[in-house]
Amino acid sequence: MRIGDTVHYVSYGTPGGEFPSVCRAATVTEFGDTQLLGLCVLNPTGLFFHPLADGGCEYDPAIGRTPRGGTWHGMDECNPDGAAMARLWSGNSSGIGPFREHGKKQSGSD
Ligand SMILES: [Zn+2]
Numbered sequence: 001m002r003i004g005d006t007v008h009y010v011s012y013g014t015p016g017g018e019f020p021s022v023c024r025a026a027t028v029t030e031f032g033d034t035q036l037l038g039l040c041v042l043n044p045t046g047l048f049f050h051p052l053a054d055g056g057c058e059y060d061p062a063i064g065r066t067p068r069g070g071t072w073h074g075m076d077e078c079n080p081d082g083a084a085m086a087r088l089w090s091g092n093s094s095g096i097g098p099f100r101e102h103g104k105k106q107s108g109s110d
Contacts, residue, residue, distance in 0.1 A: 010067045026041045035058070039056075059072060
């Protein structure tokens with residue numbers, strides 16, 4: 001891993017579930033001890049910084065379970081069946097992804 005590489009940062013979400021915990025793209029800005037990283041998180045609405053000076057982000061590959069909020073894992077380690085991605089996509093019954101099927105009209109339109 002190098003400075004500038006991209007990993008996944010796991011957002012915290014809200015306790016009531018209004019905002020679920022999801023994976024966000026994050027750029028590595030610093031290396032700390034024992035897999036601690038400083039990250040610049042690319043949220044859809046803006047950047048969020050987690051420098052080592054504020055504690056950084058711990059590594060949590062979360063095999064077979066949901067990763068903890070505030071942690072990072074490699075994009076290749078992201079488990080679409082068991083972790084945050086499944087939660088991210090849980091609103092879509094097709095299981096394909098968060099996108100409307102191409103060419104399909106939304107009910108109520110036209
Ligand atoms: Zn992920």
